[in-house]
Amino acid sequence: MQKGLIQVTDSYERIVHWMLAISCLCLCVTGLGMMFQSFNFLGIIVGGLKNLKLIHNFTGLIFAASLILAIRMWWKEAGVFVFPEDLDWIKTAGGYLWHVDKVPETGKYNPGQKLFFLTVAGCGVLMLITGLIMWFPEALPISLVRWMYPLHALGFVVIFAFFFVHLYLGTIGNPGTVPAMITGWMDRAVLKKQHPGWLKEMEHNGTLIVSGEEKKTSHHA
Amino acid sequence: MTEKIKLYDDSKCTACRGCQLACKQWNALKSSQTENRGTYQNPPSLAPNTFMLIHFQDYVDDKGNIKWLFRKEACMHCTDAACVTVCPSGALYYNKETKTVGLDHGKCIGCKECVAACPFEIPRYESRTDKVYKCDMCESRITNNLEPACVKACPTGALKWGLKENILKTASKRAKDLGGDAATYGDKYVGGTHFMYVLKEKPAIYANIHKDPSIPWSVTIWKGWLKPLSLLAAGGVLGGAFFHYMIHGPKTPDAPNDGNDAGTTEGGK
Secondary structure, eight states: OTTTTTEEHHHHHHHHHHHHHHHHHHHHHHHHHHHHHGGHHHHHHHHHHHHHHHHHHHHHHHHHHHHHHHHHHHHHHSSSSOHHHHHHHTTTTSHHHHOSSSSSSSSSSSSSHHHHHHHHHHHHHHHHHHHHHHGGGGGGGGHHHHHHHHHHHHHHHHHHHHHHHHHHHTTTTTOTTHHHTTTTTTOHHHHHHHHHHHHHHHHHHOOOBBBBOOOOOOOTT | OOEEEEEEETOOOOOOHHHHHHHHHHHHHHOOOOOOOOOOOOOOSTTBBSSOOEEEEEEEEEEOOOEEEEEOOOOOSSSSSSSHHHHHHSOOOHHHHHHHEEOOTTOOOOOOOHHOOOOOOOOEEEEETEEEEOOOHHHHHTTTTOHHHHHHHOOSSEEEEHHHHHHHHHHHHHHHHHOTTTESSSSTTTOOBBEEESSSSSSGGGGOOOOOOOHHHHIHHHHHHHHHHHHHHHHHHHHHHHHHHHTTTTOOOOOOTTTTOOOOOOOOO
């Protein structure tokens, strides 16, 4: 491996991320196949629309499990805003929308990432609850069940749009960030640009893991 | 155009339930074991194997008179049918000739979306077959110029099948002739139903009747607004990302020129 790379994720983090991502994508595609009759052809691949329904329902269970793991794993780092630095970052929109000389430093995850995580977590839970009720609608009064469908659709509107936001910002919008979710090792320069606060924090705490180097022992131990 | 309507006139109905039997027979529906619940209404409610039902009701009016009311419950075959709007597979559809609502079980995926959408609460789901069932106005008969089986069986003329304009005229004339609280039911809702009633009493007093049926708001918000919005929003994001990349550009790492950070950097502005 190239020397001087910094470990930013461990294998557990990446596995949970991809479980969540792949099940979510599978749910989006199978869901689209049922939401739009013009996408009914997606059912042909799996031998009929009924199988598409079954795949959608059971993938939902995998998504649910991944979502619970993801929320447990990321809640502390990405679920809670830290003030005032997060507010300063929001005021500059992280330098994504207009020119900013110096983007305020934040912790491991910037408020944009936190917002993304919270949206996925919130909408994911919404999809989970409404989806389960839609799967077993006999359990509740019909007047209540009726509202599960627009809520499920609302969750989809948000998640589907956010998926493309995530795809863009995780790839070509921020070059050099993809390896964080593939190998887990990131270029120091990219990390310094994206997460300067976190880099300093790790250096300070001695938790920084650099490839080709012995793990630095913390002088605060 | 041969838009057709089935009419039920409760003032002529003797509740012989010949229609119920004819429905079971033509649609080859098995009967279920039921219990005596102290009423002639049997089976107790619509079911996957019961597409239609005569309701029996003891009604006491404000003068203390007891009236025995009958009502035939079945799919109302809406002109603007919520079930057709929500059906993901095209299993529920409008018959091109008669404008009644057909159901193709080969296409039904058992998602139960129609069950929750129907303003008359008609479709019934069966887990054994994982499909939904309801009256299809005997599509195999009406498309061959026969009347629905229930109409064919009716001995008193309480059930009629005919061209929309003729039936609407017959119905309003009958309601007028009956006088009092007699009224038509169905023709004013959901774009006009293709199964309608002439009721000798005020419609609202009939048990389990839907007083002001309309397409649920949940269906309108879901299929009318959020469904197109899902693609629009995703398309908007893709377009937005494209313009962001072109105008603002990606966030690239700074060149490695600042002191102790001697990491290898590729690219960058």
